[in-house]
Amino acid sequence: MNKPKKYTDLAEDKDLGLHRPKPVSEETDADLWNQFRQGSETAFIKIYEQHFEQLFNYGYRLSGQPQLTEDCIQDVFIKIRLKRAGLGDTNCIKFYLMKCLKRKLVREMGKSKKTIACLGHEPFFIIYSHEQVLIDQQIHEEQALQLNQALEKLSGRKKEALYYFYFESLPYHQISELMGLSHVKSARNLVYQAIATLKSAL
């Protein structure tokens, strides 16, 4: 289980047995974005309302600095609002905004894309909790403990990747873009390696 490389091939194996349903929510995002770009303030407010909390949590986890995060979010929205007509297409507004925010935070903090997560604070603190888990448990107390220890040992990069993958449901190509990776494969590898570490703890 500690040789994650071998899983890169499996990633191309899209078929676990049946045909996949296609993701459904993308069209409405594109519509909303177009309305916004064409000048609708209703669309702007919708976008703001839908994404502020998530962006704040993301920015704070990334930087550990609430005030800076708030300022950067403000700047991002001011910028897209003033330049709306010249903005590009997107069918995932969340990802678009996350990208803007991270870029802004990185610039403000004078850090590179790769090191931003390695600051004094603990970015993307992921834990394993038994509380929410169902009656029919596969993982017992002791395994949970080990899982938590494994989580703690993960590098900042891996945690960040896991955050995008499990908590923001971003596809691998977006993860690689957010993390400044040149290949989708690299993002996939980060996630795979992290999960392989976790699995080996069980």
Next chain:
Amino acid sequence: MEKQKDITFLLLTDPEFVRWVRKPNGELDTYWKNWMLAHPDKVEQVKKAREIIVGLQLKQTGLENTNKYKVLQQILATEKAETGTSGKVATLQRNPFFWLLLGQWTKVAAILVLTLMSIFVLSRMSLNPPVVVAPEKPDTPLLTKVTQFGEKLNFKLPDGSSVWLNSGSELIFPEKFDSLERRVSLIGEGFFDVHQDSSRTFRVVSGDLITDAIGTSFNVKYSEKDELAVSLVSGKIKVNHDSLEHGLFLEPGEQLRYRDSSNSFELTSFSPENITGWKDGLLQFTDAGFDEVIGQLERWYGVKISISGKPGHSWRLSGKYKNQNLDLVLDRMAYIEKFEYSIIGKNVNLKF
């Protein structure tokens, strides 16, 4: 057993499996439930992967941001600081030959040009006021500028945009534009030199048509009650009407005509001089009929024209008169169309 482990791993790294666990929807439900039925030996792995994903949690930041709306207000307040550059417009406007320089002038990117024209093909009776849509904030006092027949007016709007109002027209606008849009209502004919501010659409409401300045410069022609026409000189505009689902974008040189009675739109090309010439004191007719000529003269010179007798044939008059007195114009017409005329004060009589 190694193979079984792989399944859990595959599930854990499968975005769609994660989505099913985190944010299930009907399709994903159908898919994974049937997938389990198709792979009864892998149900255990599904359960385990599910459990891991459900159990993974982000440590709470212990921080709740209560400034959501404070931040929003700052976002909405920012545009003003960045859009106060109207110096160029002011300089150009003071130049009396400003309009003669139109060719060069359209290259100045900071200026939007919008002409909204209404041609009263008949006469003042067509001043049947279209529905005037009030600007968004009713608590802002509304201002009205009116031109009588024979009168033209040039003034500035609160945002620095300039307006030329042709004779017998009316423009209603708020004392102060709000932060969302700059909306004015026009009855009649006007030329708008719109100050660029991409965060606030400049919107002209004329009857049922709403014209938005989008890119740089454009020219709208809004004619008599049954016919509205929008003409774009340069830049980009969007014309909205109830019957247009997404509005209509015009390219420079294009004119959109709309007939109320038939609810029909027609896209043609036009010559800018014909549309905006009035600002330069250019009175012009193109294949104009008798009624149209009389109506235009009345409006242009602010006179009342009475007719004795009848024209011997139907008119198809073409001609341009630049800054001419009424008697000179009538002189030439009388020669071509064979009539006599007299001018007494504001009353004109044509005798056939």
